[in-house]
Amino acid sequence: MTLLDIRLLNVYEYHRMVEAGILDGDERVELLAGQIVNKATKTPPRCAVVKRTMELLQKSLGSLVFLSIHDSVRLNNYSQPEPDISVVIPDRLYYEDHHPTPLEIYLIIEVADTTLRTDCGIKAKIYAESGITDYWVLDVNNRQLHVFREPSQHGYQSRLMLGDDASISPLQFPDVSFEVRDMLRPLITT
Template sequence: MADVRASIVISGLNPNLEVKIRQCTLVLFCQAILFSEPEPDLVVARGTILDYSETHPRPEDIYLIVEVADSTLKTDCEIKDKLYARAGISDYWVLDVRNRQLHIFREPTPTGYTRHLIISEPNRVAPLAFPQSEIALSEILPPSA
């Protein structure tokens, strides 16, 4: 679960991602529950909000999961990554607010992800499902102090 600072980042992340991938049918959730645990900070899934009025998105419905790590980096990168990989989530991001980096996990296996990239500003990234929708890391991080 995100703390206050992370919640502020999530509030900014949601519309920035939404604008970048608006042309596709999807739904954005904050603190949605997928398959009991864990509870991600943001989920990008296929469909509309009405598709999930009685159920949560299943792993095959999910394009991207984002965790915002202010105080949870170790858990997000060393525990949750394995849970999401085991579930078959193909694109998992951890936004490291303190170090101003984005951890990108891709190519899931039953034991974890085979690719773990770390990018920092001024780099750009796009979700696997929306390669035309690049977003600059500076667009989703809070202003530097």
């Protein structure tokens, strides 16, 4: 089978599959580049990092943003991922009538314990093509933060890798800063 033999699904068809019961609404899948993709298992370390990071963002940004865990964002007609964390513009209706779109997204964060290659590869490409200006991948195993900025149709033009001793500020909130280590599992010293 060649790439030309694949029929891509659009977001509308993806939603119809859920409405028709073809896909269970609780099924751990997401639509990426027109294809239904299984999501990674939520391991305890991954869940803990998501919760730690959410707490830091909540304390730092408060009511300036809406924070979402594993909620869909609609990037384009063929991609509706469910990032680990989305930092979005507040919406009076709490996005009841649509999923956040790139113009409403400040920051996307993916947490990688088994998904680093996917998060830094295909997902980074899709987020860049969609114009997500600030995309972070927290590498749980190597205690690093991959920061992707300056999106283009060819991927991100800027990619930084920060160690756990570095600090970071979201692009849209340069006065807010926190340590990478504070998002990760605390190091236990003896």
